[in-house]
Amino acid sequence: MTLRPITTDVMVIAHRGASAYGPENTLAAYKQAIMMKADYVEFDLQMTKDGHLVTLHDETLARTTNAEAFFPNRAPWRVKDFTLEEIRRLDAGSWFNKTYPAQAKKEFIGQHVPTLEEAINFVQQHGKGEVGLYIETKAPGVYPGMEENVIEILNKTNVLDNRKLFLESFSEQSLRKLKKLAPQVKLVQLYKRGMLAGKNVYQEFKRVSEYAAGVGPSKELVGRKLVRAAHQYYLLVHPWTVNTQDDMVSLLSLGVDGQFTNNTDQLVDLLEKP
Numbered sequence: 322m323t324l325r326p327i328t329t330d331v332m333v334i335a336h337r338g339a340s341a342y343g344p345e346n347t348l349a350a351y352k353q354a355i356m357m358k359a360d361y362v363e364f365d366l367q368m369t370k371d372g373h374l375v376t377l378h379d380e381t382l383a384r385t386t387n388a389e390a391f392f393p394n395r396a397p398w399r400v401k402d403f404t405l406e407e408i409r410r411l412d413a414g415s416w417f418n419k420t421y422p423a424q425a426k427k428e429f430i431g432q433h434v435p436t437l438e439e440a441i442n443f444v445q446q447h448g449k450g451e452v453g454l455y456i457e458t459k460a461p462g463v464y465p466g467m468e469e470n471v472i473e474i475l476n477k478t479n480v481l482d483n484r485k486l487f488l489e490s491f492s493e494q495s496l497r498k499l500k501k502l503a504p505q506v507k508l509v510q511l512y513k514r515g516m517l518a519g520k521n522v523y524q525e526f527k528r529v530s531e532y533a534a535g536v537g538p539s540k541e542l543v544g545r546k547l548v549r550a551a552h553q554y555y556l557l558v559h560p561w562t563v564n565t566q567d568d569m570v571s572l573l574s575l576g577v578d579g580q581f582t583n584n585t586d587q588l589v590d591l592l593e594k595p
């Protein structure tokens with residue numbers, strides 16, 4: 322049986338920005354993604370002690386900022402224990418230059434942790450309103466009120482009704498809250514390894530299709546059966562994180578609708594995007 326693609330225009334989703342080329346979840350990585358012609362820029366969200374949403378992957382500041390050196394007595398450097406003013410003093414770029422010397426650039430030194438509002442405005446401005454936003458509620462259980470806060474910022478920045486907007490989460494509870502707050506927004510249920518173990522994928526996706534527009538499985542989970550089940554319930558399939566052209570081609574042949582990648586340029590080249 323031939324798989325029926327829902328879209329013929331496969332989406333390039335820049336995972337944490339073009340994060341192979343710049344420090345993840347900083348404006349520098351978002352700018353690179355836009356320059357490389359990503360269709361969407363992805364951000365991860367955490368929330369500060371004083372209730373500001375910032376774009377950062379981890380629940381702690383340790384891996385991607387100089388928090389350990391700057392605040393030596395504040396281990397384990399949880400985002401929720403720092404105010405926005407404190408986080409703004411941190412360098413979120415130098416770690417990248419040290420870890421990836423071949424990709425290092427002077428301009429990455431001193432990159433800061435953006436707020437969600439700042440990240441949205443940056444992508445809107447640099448992407449001329451044509452580059453989409455793909456935003457993940459990370460650790461929503463740690464941050465009461467996170468979903469209300471997200472919708473408030475989307476409203477404030479005038480993107481809530483954008484056609485090119487997805488909200489994503491591993492947490493069904495978080496997605497269902499978002500659905501109640503803003504029924505018009507497209508939601509994506511993420512899956513990591515193990516989350517589908519022992520489940521009937523058809524039953525699972527039928528249920529998920531009540532609230533979501535798509536699924537975002539770890540790439541190892543994706544096969545013909547998963548794509549067929551998702552498409553049967555009109556769910557888009559956006560696997561993560563796909564960083565080699567071999568994997569990109571394999572997933573395209575299975576009929577996925579988009580891919581999260583750190584290597585924006587490689588997927589854009591493969592798809593021959595104009």
Ligand code: G3P
Nearest residue numbers: 336365457489537561581
């Ligand atoms: O959002 C898709 C993918 O990014 C989920 O994994 O850990 O990179 O946020 P993670």
Ligand code: CA
Nearest residue numbers: 363364365457
């Ligand atoms: Ca993510």
